[in-house]
Amino acid sequence: MTTSSIKRRRSPHAAPASNDGESLENDNDNNSSRTDSSNSRALPNNRISISNMSKRDSEEDSWASKGYSYINPFVHRIQIDDHIEVAKIYVLTVLLLPIRVVGCVLSLLSAWMFACIGLYGMSMEELQAKPLSGWRKLMQYWTARAMRMVYTSGSFHYIKMKGTPATSKEAPILVVAPHSSYVDSIVVVSGHPPSIVAKRETADIPLLGRIINYAQPIYVQREDPNSRQNTIKNIVDRARSPEDWPQVVIFAEGTCTNRTALIKFKPGAFYPGVPVQPVLLRYPNKFDTFTWTWDGPGVLRLLWLTMTQFYNRCEIEYLPVYTPSPAEMADANLYANNVRQVMAAALDVPTSDYSFEDVIVMSRAREMKIPFPGDIVEIEHTLDALDLLDSKRDMELCEKYLTLANPENLDIITFAELLQVDLKNPDLHKLFALLNHRHKGTVSLKSFLVCSLFCKLKNDEIIEFLRALIKLYSESSEKISRENFTRLMKHGGSKMTEQKTQTLFYALDPDNVGYVSFDKFVQYTEQQPSYKFLYHKSEHIRRTKSSKATPTTN
Incomplete structure (x- = not known):
């Protein structure tokens, strides 16, 4: 079902907002008294109800109305009303957060060190010419393990794996959804390290640039007018190559949502017309402190709240490989929509007509x-x-x-x-x-x-x-x-x-x-x-x- 079909009237007993908001002037000038409960209708069912920690991203009186309820996948609120939970966050900020920050930094430095060793003596051209093998492949694996420790240090101790990961020959592309935060990159380091599609500029990021390079990504050069065609060609070439190239991970939604629905998939992963393996991400935690959407808490607040939990869980499910029909191979949008339907059904969430462009x-x-x-x-x-x-x-x-x-x-x-x-x-x-x-x-x-x-x-x-x-x-x-x-x-x-x-x-x-x-x-x-x-x-x-x-x- 679509977003438009999933709607309900706001309860007549619901508390009114604290501001008038009926006039535009009030919308713009009286923002200080708006409560985060104003967007409760757009939140997933497992959201937390944290009033004293809510983030005020808007200078407006409200981002969204409350008169009509529908699924808005780009709104997220964190509210913790339990005083014990709030006290725990502040205590762990003092006792646990510094240790975790040190652990993340040391793990990141370790990954960078492994990547530097593995890349020693290799040019960028050589890195893109053929897959790694031998001791360089082993160092790539240890780089991924070190990056996994970054997440472990940051509270993601548990990853539950479901399904059977396909080989790169069976499915050259991994289509991952829903995409809700920076934490989603855990799928890249949780098993055999796949490649990613990344902007060329990411190669110059301190520390992370070397690590990303070592994953043998497919780089997109935005200044190149033929960038999309070249990216598709590179994916197809790797898929058809007799050599053992790693799979390519693509977050098909193209932007972060609150996981209440799957928005339209961008067709980039489906233009090559090769089989893909859908991969689902779930976070069955008491509190959702890491969902990073258009309207919601900022990354620093999310990092703080995430790293002051005792632990967070993640589930990664590999669905069966999806082989496109001739019609889907000829129409990337049809292919993308049909894969999205399969993933939405497995997640038990609706699809939405919303897209990255929205x-x-x-x-x-x-x-x-x-x-x-x-x-x-x-x-x-x-x-x-x-x-x-x-x-x-x-x-x-x-x-x-x-x-x-x-x-x-x-x-x-x-x-x-x-x-x-x-x-x-x-x-x-x-x-x-x-x-x-x-x-x-x-x-x-x-x-x-x-x-x-x-x-x-x-x-x-x-x-x-x-x-x-x-x-x-x-x-x-x-x-x-x-x-x-x-x-x-x-x-x-x-x-x-x-x-x-x-x-x-x-x-x-x-x-x-x-x-x-x-x-x-x-x-x-x-x-x-x-x-x-x-x-x-x-x-x-x-x-x-x-x-x-x-x-x-x-």
Whole structure:
């Protein structure tokens, strides 16, 4: 089943959020009182409930709404309410953490030493020309063992292995999922060391660069326009070579999730059309202190909480080798989707229409201070289902926004009338619920309009998005006050800091008349190199696709 089919209404008894959040200003200015429970609807069932250790990644009031519940694979929260567990973490921070850090460092140095010995006298060309053998192969094994000790020192004492690992001839590629954190690389060092696909720059990382080189990775050179084709060719050449090349490990999701669903697999592992072995990762621990997602705790907090547990467990399951059919060999996306279905069934989790590209969209929404950036993709799909993405209704509402009575507290009847949508339409109710931030039965028209315009213009220049928002903040584009100019510019991206905005306003208003025009703002910034980002199109961001055309998976 898809993400869209796994949803439920928020309980009417659920506690409301601490902030209003119905207006965009509240979303941006009242972030300090938001609790992490705001995203409980997006968490896996085995999450921990840690209030005094929760991470505040957002400058917004909230990343995601709470009015409508669905699986968001990019949100993770850690909460530990048990005072005994909290006390244990602080005690182990003093007694155990220093020992573990020393153990990790010593293990890493040992792995680096083994790698240096094994690479002695070898050039990069020789390393890529043929697989290692003899004593160099043995040193490669000991390098992997030393790296395994890094994880052991860091609390991962137990790895449960299930299934039968295939040989490199049976399956040249290992497709690993779900991908949820830096810990997932434990699959590389838990057995016979496979290769990885890595950026060429990783070879220059201190310590780790030598270790990665010794794994004989397939390097991707991003400056090479033929990089993807060369990578595929290298994988195919290794797969068909009579020599004993190591397998290649690929995390097919392409980004970290919270393991509540398998998002779309990137097709890179499937272009070669060779058999793959699906590999599942599970972490059956009391606390999930290492999941590293788009919206969640940072890596340092995760490392601290992970290394202050007595131990953590990991399960690696090797599924049977998947041999592609002729149709799958001809269509990498079909191949990827079918392998994902097999892995999702084995994990007993749903598949999701979300992809790595959706993370890019959410990140851009967060940068531009869009309400509920964690929900923006779901909001976009709902707008598409309502045929509002091709409608000019939002622009019409922008024109009259400042003349409307109480636009920040619309009930669903008024909301339906303003959008000119049938009140009985279930997608209208879904959109209303997504925007119903405090579960008070009202939504903010401004929040809706900002979200709607972002979904339409996310590929366009930022300046065009700002132009579309003018009437939400000022009666006239010719006379924008300093206060309203500051409010408008907060949607200009992270480079438009408040200090930079104030400096820009005074540059546009040298006579101190108290207001500026938008056209003057455009004329000025067009000539300034430091404002080029306002005129850059984000062509790399996923373009809107009709949700009606999206096939449903099971």
